[in-house]
Amino acid sequence: MALAKRIIPCLDVEKGRVVKGVNFVDIRDAGDPVEVARKYNEQGADEITFLDITASHESRDTTYETVERMASEVFIPLTVGGGIRTVDDIRKLLNAGADKVAINTAAVFNPDFVREAADRFGSQCIVVSIDAKRVSGEGEPPRWEIFTHGGRKPTGLDAIEWALKMTDMGAGELLLTSMDRDGTKSGFDLALTRAISDAVAVPVIASGGVGELQHLADGIILGGADAVLAASIFHFGQFSIPEAKAFMKAQGIEVRD
Amino acid sequence: MKTLAIIDYGMGNLHSVSKAVELVAPDTRVLVTSDPAQIREADRVILPGVGAIRDCMAEILRLGVDDLVREVSADRPLLGICVGMQALMSRSEENGWVDCINLFPSEVRFFGNHLKEGDVRLKVPHMGWNEVYQTTDHPVWHNIPDGDRFYFVHSYYAEAEGNPDIAGRTHYGIDIAAAVARDNIFAVQFHPEKSHRAGLQLLKNFVQWTGA
Numbered sequence: 001m002a003l004a005k006r007i008i009p010c011l012d013v014e015k016g017r018v019v020k021g022v023n024f025v026d027i028r029d030a031g032d033p034v035e036v037a038r039k040y041n042e043q044g045a046d047e048i049t050f051l052d053i054t055a056s057h058e059s060r061d062t063t064y065e066t067v068e069r070m071a072s073e074v075f076i077p078l079t080v081g082g083g084i085r086t087v088d089d090i091r092k093l094l095n096a097g098a099d100k101v102a103i104n105t106a107a108v109f110n111p112d113f114v115r116e117a118a119d120r121f122g123s124q125c126i127v128v129s130i131d132a133k134r135v136s137g138e139g140e141p142p143r144w145e146i147f148t149h150g151g152r153k154p155t156g157l158d159a160i161e162w163a164l165k166m167t168d169m170g171a172g173e174l175l176l177t178s179m180d181r182d183g184t185k186s187g188f189d190l191a192l193t194r195a196i197s198d199a200v201a202v203p204v205i206a207s208g209g210v211g212e213l214q215h216l217a218d219g220i221i222l223g224g225a226d227a228v229l230a231a232s233i234f235h236f237g238q239f240s241i242p243e244a245k246a247f248m249k250a251q252g253i254e255v256r257d
Numbered sequence: 258m259k260t261l262a263i264i265d266y267g268m269g270n271l272h273s274v275s276k277a278v279e280l281v282a283p284d285t286r287v288l289v290t291s292d293p294a295q296i297r298e299a300d301r302v303i304l305p306g307v308g309a310i311r312d313c314m315a316e317i318l319r320l321g322v323d324d325l326v327r328e329v330s331a332d333r334p335l336l337g338i339c340v341g342m343q344a345l346m347s348r349s350e351e352n353g354w355v356d357c358i359n360l361f362p363s364e365v366r367f368f369g370n371h372l373k374e375g376d377v378r379l380k381v382p383h384m385g386w387n388e389v390y391q392t393t394d395h396p397v398w399h400n401i402p403d404g405d406r407f408y409f410v411h412s413y414y415a416e417a418e419g420n421p422d423i424a425g426r427t428h429y430g431i432d433i434a435a436a437v438a439r440d441n442i443f444a445v446q447f448h449p450e451k452s453h454r455a456g457l458q459l460l461k462n463f464v465q466w467t468g469a
Contacts, residue, residue, distance in 0.1 A: 004386045041453065095270055123382065124307065202382065
């Protein structure tokens with residue numbers, strides 16, 4: 001008996017609405033992130049991740065308001081990411097009811113920001129998002145690099161070295177997305193997940209590429225992840241959270257019933 | 258109307274705690290406050306806390322929350338949550354040993370960077386849903402199945418072994434105190450406000466508990 005591996009549905013939110021669509025039969029407004037989060041909460045999701053994909057200055061107030069409504073109705077942990085650049089952004093999100101914040105691009109441009117944030121708010125609420133892409137060729141030892149701008153801009157940073165640096169700076173958790181697999185439904189990059197998970201002392205959330213339940217189990221068993229994040233397989237009612245948990249449990253993975 | 262004061266000493270988000278209590282106890286007035294008068298008037302009190310112990314204790318001492326907690330817990334129920342539980346212990350290894358309120362004799366220790374279960378390395382922070390085994394029959398555990406999971410997120414812990422006040426035990430590499438209780442105080446390492454059904458039941462029980 002041990003700590004359960006976590007299943008985290010992810011909501012991509014633009015101007016206060018879930019985008020990419022969510023298709024639950026018994027939900028009134030599939031675009032309202034609070035309704036969607038409530039649905040996942042009822043199903044037994046272990047956490048909710050909310051990514052503000054516009055993250056423009058104008059949409060921030062909508063985000064704070066949405067996070068506040070969500071935290072008033074959904075009593076499981078909530079991570080909010082997207083466009084976080086300052087300590088003040090973090091303070092506002094935590095005050096609105098986020099339990100953790102995910103820092104991505106700002107960490108690449110200013111790694112000290114992660115240290116500042118962890119010192120100020122504690123490592124337990126600082127998640128660093130790592131978007132990595134394989135840069136080694138066929139037959140070469142695998143190597144991954146950090147990319148920004150949705151996987152378009154290389155940074156020259158080695159993914160494993162970067163992960164270690166971020167945990168040294170005080171990241172309490174890493175949200176690892178394979179830019180090669182994101183949106184492909186072909187499963188996590190398991191070699192990447194395993195390499196990062198073995199390298200760091202903090203929990204790792206695997207993300208990017210889930211298309212079926214076996215992918216979730218593989219992320220834990222083969223990738224060594226502590227949590228698995230997925231969006232579309234849950235949003236379109238292809239699988240429910242209880243189905244995912246039953247599947248993982250049948251493969252010997254400890255889950256929360 | 259009964260009132261419940263959540264002590265606001267400037268450390269982190271108290272929104273979730275107050276919303277969760279409001280949900281399970283609609284006929285209780287919930288105040289998030291640092292005002293000693295309001296805290297003294299409340300029927301029950303919650304001491305929350307997130308972040309690092311050094312900063313938490315600095316604010317607790319600056320605002321006189323330590324004396325206030327000693328005073329109110331003498332005659333009414335008090336619930337400590339996460340760092341709010343750790344602050345009730347004697348001292349914490351975090352930030353190079355910090356003296357705490359010392360209502361419980363335990364010390365708070367670091368899990369370390371080499372925590373293991375058999376051959377498997379365990380990640381720190383201890384983050385996620387773990388099983389809590391009740392070691393005492395306490396009204397705050399009412400209607401919560403033994404071994405139910407609660408949400409934890411912490412890197413420091415109070416030891417279970419030899420702990421005279423232990424009320425709930427969780428295993429993560431070693432046995433830790435998931436909950437301690439004595440007289441009017443019940444304190445938990447996990448976050449009931451983030452622990453879905455089990456956590457909401459615990460908060461409901463706390464609001465109904467009249468104390469020792």
